[in-house]
Every structure is written in C-alpha cells, then in structure tokens.
Amino acid sequence: MLAPNISLLLLGIACAFGKAYDLTKPLKPKGPLGVTLDYSLATAWPEPRDPKDNKVFRNWVWTSHLQFKNPVSEITDGQLWKIARDAWDEAQIDRDQYGLSDYSKPSAMTILAWGNEIILASSQKGRSSFTYEYKNTPVRETLELCQIVWREDGPGDGKTDKKHRTEGKCGELMAAHLYYSEDATITLAERNARVGTVVEKRKNLENTDPCGDPKNQGHLGL
Incomplete structure (x- = not known):
C-alpha cells in the first residue's frame, strides 16, 4: 500500500509547482490596507532567483505599513482584529493576482499598533x-x-x-523585522504596542495571542 501513497505525494508536489505564476514585476496592492507581497524576499532571498522560474523554492511574506493623523489608541481592540482579518483577505487577493497556488499561502496575519502607526505582516512561508x-x-x-x-x-x-x-517564521517576528527595518532607534518594548494575530485553522480564522508570554506584551484584549 506504500506505492499509492508515494504517488499521491508526487502528485501533490506536481500540483504545488505545476501552477504557473508571474513574478516578472511587483504588482500594486488591490486593497485599501495596501497589503502586498514582499517582492524582494520572494525573488532575491536567500539568493537571487529568476522571477520567471516557477520550479524554484521561494519565501513568501505579505506586509503593509500604515500611518495615521490620529493616534491608534483611538482604535478599539475589536477594530484592530477586524483590520487584521481584512489584511488576511487582502493577502489572498494579492496571491491571486500573481497566480500563486496555496503552496505560498501563509497561515497567519499579525497586526502591530503603536503611536499613529500600524504594521501588518503575515507569517513567512518557505523553506528558509x-x-x-x-x-x-x-x-x-x-x-x-x-x-x-x-x-x-x-x-x-x-x-x-x-x-x-x-x-x-511567525507573523509577530515578521512584523518586528519590518518595524526595525524602518526605525531602529526605539525598541519595540518601549513602544508599548498592541499586537494580535489571526490564524487560519480548518479554513476559519481565529484570534490568537502573540508569541511569548501575554503578561509581558500588550496583546489585544488586555
């Protein structure tokens, strides 16, 4: 009975790579939150990869960085959860416009809110x-x-x-990477940021606490 299982495995691999996607150029995000593929990560890390090659392993992350006139403290926890879920939906729309299969689909979307800014970042999908x-x-x-x-x-x-x-590879760490890539002068711990993550489980999204000890983080709901 081993052979049929191997055949199914090979079929799954073929399906993962069989769908042609197009990474010849970065595409503009279609949603109001601006969630978009991290194009440089997908095409140039850990080493440059031909955007036209559909058979190489890539790394996938979707992000957005929003800035507002008013402080995000005016946004309720419930509204932040809604933004995270909308960001998840936008990531799926962005995957579709590149023609990507579920092989590239991340499992989570994190929202990080402080000051007058919000960072949205998916978990990383890929080998590295x-x-x-x-x-x-x-x-x-x-x-x-x-x-x-x-x-x-x-x-x-x-x-x-x-x-x-x-x-x-979790969304919290991807959000932290994006934060420090744009502002390395103040640590996240000093920002007293609120953070939460929505995770897809059995085709449904669930609100979850961030990685680590919730007692030491301003996770949504506290």
Missing part, C-alpha cells in the same frame, strides 16, 4: 527562515538571548538550546 538566516538583526539578537536564557535557566539544564517554535 529569514529570522535565523539573515544575520545581525535586532529580532535575531533577541531570540538568541532567549536561547541563552532557556539553556541556562530553563529546562535545557545548561546543555540544550531552544529555538523559536515556528523557526522564527
């Missing part, structure tokens, strides 16, 4: 981990400190490291 493989970023440095704490003070007994449970 941008968080761990792109060196010298504040996000990676923070995770490495967490690994040290885990090893020295946690269940690691001074011997075992503990990497991030999603290999650093």
Whole structure:
C-alpha cells in the first residue's frame, strides 16, 4: 500500500509547482490596507532567483505599513482584529493576482499598533527562515538571548538550546523585522504596542495571542 501513497505525494508536489505564476514585476496592492507581497524576499532571498522560474523554492511574506493623523489608541481592540482579518483577505487577493497556488499561502496575519502607526505582516512561508538566516538583526539578537536564557535557566539544564517554535517564521517576528527595518532607534518594548494575530485553522480564522508570554506584551484584549 506504500506505492499509492508515494504517488499521491508526487502528485501533490506536481500540483504545488505545476501552477504557473508571474513574478516578472511587483504588482500594486488591490486593497485599501495596501497589503502586498514582499517582492524582494520572494525573488532575491536567500539568493537571487529568476522571477520567471516557477520550479524554484521561494519565501513568501505579505506586509503593509500604515500611518495615521490620529493616534491608534483611538482604535478599539475589536477594530484592530477586524483590520487584521481584512489584511488576511487582502493577502489572498494579492496571491491571486500573481497566480500563486496555496503552496505560498501563509497561515497567519499579525497586526502591530503603536503611536499613529500600524504594521501588518503575515507569517513567512518557505523553506528558509529569514529570522535565523539573515544575520545581525535586532529580532535575531533577541531570540538568541532567549536561547541563552532557556539553556541556562530553563529546562535545557545548561546543555540544550531552544529555538523559536515556528523557526522564527511567525507573523509577530515578521512584523518586528519590518518595524526595525524602518526605525531602529526605539525598541519595540518601549513602544508599548498592541499586537494580535489571526490564524487560519480548518479554513476559519481565529484570534490568537502573540508569541511569548501575554503578561509581558500588550496583546489585544488586555
């Protein structure tokens, strides 16, 4: 009975790569939130890839950075959750306009709100981990400190490291990367930001707390 299972697996791989997509140029986002494919990540990281090659492995993230005249403290938690869900929908619309299959579909969308700004970022889909493989970023440095704490003070007994449970691909970390790429002068911890993530489970979106200990983060609902 092993052969039929292998055949189905090969069929699934063929379906993943069989659909032709078009990355010859970045496309404008179609939704009001401006959620769009991180084109440089998909075509040039960890190394440049031919935009016309539909058979290579790529890394996929969808993001947007919004700025408002008024502080986002005026936006309720419920409204932020709605924005996150709308951002998820916009990411699917953007995938469609590139002709991408579900192989590129991220599992989550994170919203990060502080001051008069909002960052929206999906989880990363792909083989490589941008968080761990792109060196010298504040996000990676923070995770490495967490690994040290885990090893020295946690269940690691001074011997075992503990990497991030999603290999650093969650939406919260992608949002943090975008934040630090545009403002490295003030840490996120000082921003007292609100953060929440919607995750697709069994074709339905669920509101979830951010990664880490909710007691130490301004997650939506507190």
